[in-house]
Amino acid sequence: MMGLSESADKISTESGGRFVPVAFLQRYGREIGLPVIVVILTIVFSANSEVFLSLPNFRNIGVSAAALAAVSFGQTFAVLTAGLDLSVGSIVALVSIVGAIVMRDHGIAAGMAASLATGALVGLVNGIVITRFKVFPFIATLAMMSIVSGLALSLSGGVAVTGVPGAFADLAYELILGVPVPVVMALAVLLVAYVILGYSRLGRRIYAVGGNEEAARLSGIEVRGIKVAAYILSGLCAAVGSVILTARVASGQPSLGATLPLESVAAVVLGGISLFGGRGSVVGVAFGVLFVSILSNGLNLLNVPSYTQMMIIGGALILAVALDQVFIGSRMGRKS
């Protein structure tokens, strides 16, 4: 893949000169590592299951990965500022309820708008709690997870909101040029996130704030504003994830997305975003999502019980972080 994760890679290294394999691996190993593993996984599963390597199965993987992808791309913004957004699962649930109610009463367009607004609003509250009240992101979003989840349950009375327009529910299964709409939506989020992070002032400032907050502040960067923006973006992306899931279940569900906080953090970390902030690429996160989704799809096809799958994914997460430490060490020229 393109060397996207670090600012340093973006400015081409044509001045570099000779090619040194070891140095190359040290420098780009982490970016290449996950895609290579994804390809290996694909080959292994293809060899062991005749169903795996087929168009319908790939559509299947895509549809089931799409919501996680959208949420994880949002999580990327929060983690890059050296923060965390544990409220993404609750946002998905609240957005599902609000979106379904508005859609039922006022049509699809209004429902979509309400969904995005709800996601952004929760993100804004997250950002304000973290920057103004100086509550650690972990605690702030953990608390918001509970608050927002409670809100979703009260709004819906604890039951599903039905009466979602059929045209909306069909979206989940429609194809554009053979690609399922949820996948198209996730790719759109990826593109937007990629452009924001790599090519907008906001994006570069997110990296700066995550990399060294004090230096960023002394460079005139409005640190609090940047962090709030990151959480709003996370909320927005979670809203998109919620729209995908809501369409799939054709109703507003107050319990939607309960596993997303863990899964999105896993995808982000597997994708090479440093939990200390300022390091990593959203394209890496896309591979993180692919890895998680392909792994669970393939294990399903091989009839591995879902409980065992949970253990395997947890193990992969630990392994990924451990490897990451090795690479960071060698890049910074330090051993531990």
Added chain:
Amino acid sequence: MNNSFRSEAAVTPDSGRETSPLVVLDNLVKDYPGVRALRGASMDLRRGEVHALVGENGAGKSTLIRILSGDVLPDGGSIAIDGRPVVFAGPMDARRHGIVTIFQELMIVPELTVAENIFLGNEPASFGAFYSRREAERRAAEILRTLGAGLNIRPSQQAGSLSTAQKQLVEIARALALRAPVIVMDEPTAALSEKEATALRQLIVRLRSEGTSILYVSHRLDEVMEIANRVTVLRGGERIATLDIGAIAGTGELIGLMVGRPLAELFPPRNAKVGEVAFSVSNLTRRGVFEDISFNVRAGEVVGFAGLVGAGRTEVMRAIFGADAPDSGVIRKKGQPVDIRRPRDAIASGIAYLPEDRKDHGLVLSMSGAENVVMASLGKSCTAGIVSWKAVRRNAQDIAGPLQFRGQLDALAGTASGGNQQKLVIGKWVLTGADVLIFDEPTRGIDVGAKAEVYRLIHRLASEGAAVILVSSELSELMNVCHRIYVMSGGRILDEVSQEEFDEQRILAGAFAAHLAGKPASLMAGAA
């Protein structure tokens, strides 16, 4: 291409001492991505000698120390102790072989007591497995007493409450607790006052006489001449020379060897074109920190701020820049009051602040050098809000060229040497087009060659009409670079000295005014 250099390396023959070398580093090579930090460096350390290691930033000193401390593995070459080749598996392994390194960034755990720090990883045990606090504190007190520090540092004290100098003593105590025959010291006096540095040098001489071998890395060549037996000069990752101190004519010769060319004037001539008052501060106060600060700077003028550490100079500058809020006072640019509440406002008014602490406050080490340079003026590299990476690169190169930045702009800022990092920070502010520049200790921890370049840059900025403020603890630097010096003590400006009146005694007297009377002036931190 450098082989010819190495063969020319001047190595003074053994001066009659028959001691065989205790540690021999042979032909060490170390590559980092994109950089060859060491290209076959060799040196040896004898029993009971102080061996100084000098060189410009980027010469390979840090890498050599890190190899010797077991922190990094060399890519080539070998280490031998007592004639036996060794390969260090890690820092603990190096310690087991008797080599203890005291890094510039002190490895003190602030939450633990002094005794616990001294015996970290080496805790005395009682009943087999339990850590014995009493035993540790008894032995710590004993060691501290031999250091002559027994009265000032209590073993049961929290290490976080110690001064930098005391922490340094704790590190040395740690080395003594291990009975290390070899102690490596990386810039041990950089953060010390002159008095503390003197005490440390005396201690080093004493340790040497007791048979300890000390590898001493320092930028302060006067120190090297004072306490070292031999000195090894590194340049560009290679040994240029190893000489007996007695065979060296003076620090000038060392500097020449370090930079590889006769050092042009360290202090370039001052800018002669000083204009109107461009920047002024009236009655700036932040209660409990500084009071009633009033001063002015003219266009093209370099104004120094002298004082002891803690006199409030950095705090004043941070307040001017909007990093901390003052309680009262007016800041004027070209006579017009400016309202500064945040660093952004200061930048918008053309004021730049280069913080004392490059790594923590000046740079985002995980971003490239180029991105750091454009950070405070990212708008200049954008078209319609979209960052153009071509423009980032071009802008950074345009700035870095004249600064004689010798690192790679597309490498992470964390991999650049100290001098190059400072140039990145300077570049960042030059690019904002600021015309009031505040330099806070810009030459701390960088080598002579880079220092001269920083001075030249300061004068160039001044000659282009900028108003420059220079905060420094090095009196010789202030007296040779500035047009005017304000002296601060205890949060107030006590004296203003113009160039014709520059006088070390007078400035020191002002710097000490708020402190104990009767204390001799020569104690000033870093005074030349």
